[in-house]
Amino acid sequence: MEHHPDIIEMRERAERAAATPLAQAVEAMAVGAGLFLAISPWVVGFNASFSRLAVCNLILGLAYTGMMAGFGSAYERIHARAWAATLIGLFTIVAPWVLNGGAHVRRTILTNTITGGAMTCLALAAIAGTVTVTVARRAARR
Numbered sequence: 684m685e686h687h688p689d690i691i692e693m694r695e696r697a698e699r700a701a702a703t704p705l706a707q708a709v710e711a712m713a714v715g716a717g718l719f720l721a722i723s724p725w726v727v728g729f730n731a732s733f734s735r736l737a738v739c740n741l742i743l744g745l746a747y748t749g750m751m752a753g754f755g756s757a758y759e760r761i762h763a764r765a766w767a768a769t770l771i772g773l774f775t776i777v778a779p780w781v782l783n784g785g786a787h788v789r790r791t792i793l794t795n796t797i798t799g800g801a802m803t804c805l806a807l808a809a810i811a812g813t814v815t816v817t818v819a820r821r822a823a824r825r
Contacts, residue, residue: 706812710751713768713805717748720775720798729791735782736791740775747771747802751809768806775799 721744724730724737750764750771774781776799779791 705808709805709808709812713751713802713809714748716798716802716805717744717746717751720744720747720795720802723794723798727790727794729788729794732788733779733783733791736778736795739778739782740795743771743775743778751806765806765809769803769810772799772801772803772806775802 719726721741723744724733724740730737747768750768776796778799779795783791
């Protein structure tokens with residue numbers, strides 16, 4: 684099955700798509716955003732006052748990085764992971780209110796809102812890239 688012409692063609696097309704500068708930029712920025720979210724409580728300085736948010740940011744940042752890090756090697760199979768990464772980005776935006784309740788500090792809100800927005804946009808860019816490859820593949824079959 685590995686040597687089937689359709690599988691070889693699909694892999695070559697996915698490799699070409701992953702080799703584009705846009706796909707590489709999306710992957711690099713997504714990994715950077717995820718890692719920043721993971722370390723943000725210690726960089727911004729809210730790890731002691733909002734420990735639940737700090738742990739949440741650490742876990743979600745590492746999960747997001749893990750999901751988006753495979754972008755180049757599994758370009759066509761990342762579609763489902765990119766949707767999950769979009770949800771992580773959206774939750775990151777609302778996490779200060781969900782986890783902190785009434786306690787609001789501007790730096791926690793700004794950090795999570797900006798980082799979560801960037802993560803959401805990058806995950807949606809990954810989705811758009813996979814949809815483009817899938818549509819191009821279907822058009823080539825016709």
